[in-house]
Amino acid sequence: MCIFIGSEEGILKYISIDGDDVGQKITSFYLSNNGDELKKLSLALKKSTESISNELVGNGFNVIFCAADGVVASIEIDVDFKEIFKKINILAPKGITFSAGVGTSLKEAYIALISAKSNGKNCLHEYAKLDEYKQES
Incomplete structure (x- = not known):
């Protein structure tokens, strides 16, 4: 079960986390009529997002969204996002x-997420540093 705590007042930073190419994996299982693998993926993603949610809460985050292959949370203190x-x-x-x-x-967290997914995936981008990521590409 995902844990949701806290309010949205006084938020300093948001983090938006999303699985890479999960939609393609799901589509592949549908097209190959592979219900067993689809169910395995669903259960693995549920367990993973719940674990991520718990990890974030343990580090002082307030979880806003936890479903499918994504988690969104906020925090009012500075943390090492890396x-x-x-x-x-x-x-x-x-x-x-x-x-x-x-x-x-x-909005900024989502734009940074899209940047991360568009520039190699499996990475973290910060909105305030988006110009730096473009220079690295």
Whole structure:
């Protein structure tokens, strides 16, 4: 079960986390009529997002969304998002990677997430540093 705590007042940063290419894996299982693998993937993603949610809560985050292959949370204190992302990667199911975006609003976190997914996946991008990521590409 995903854990939801806290309110949205006074938020400093948001993190948006999403599985990479999960939709393609799901489509593949549908097209190959492989219900067993679809169910395995569903259960693995549920367990993983719940573990990620718990990890974030344990680090002081307030979880806003936890479903399918994604988690969104906020925090009012400064944290090392790179370290948090390393922990998230450890919790990923076999064969699945996650990308993440960080910003000072849900919109910024989502834009940073899209940047991470568009620039290699399996990485963390911060909205305030998006120009730096473009220079690396």
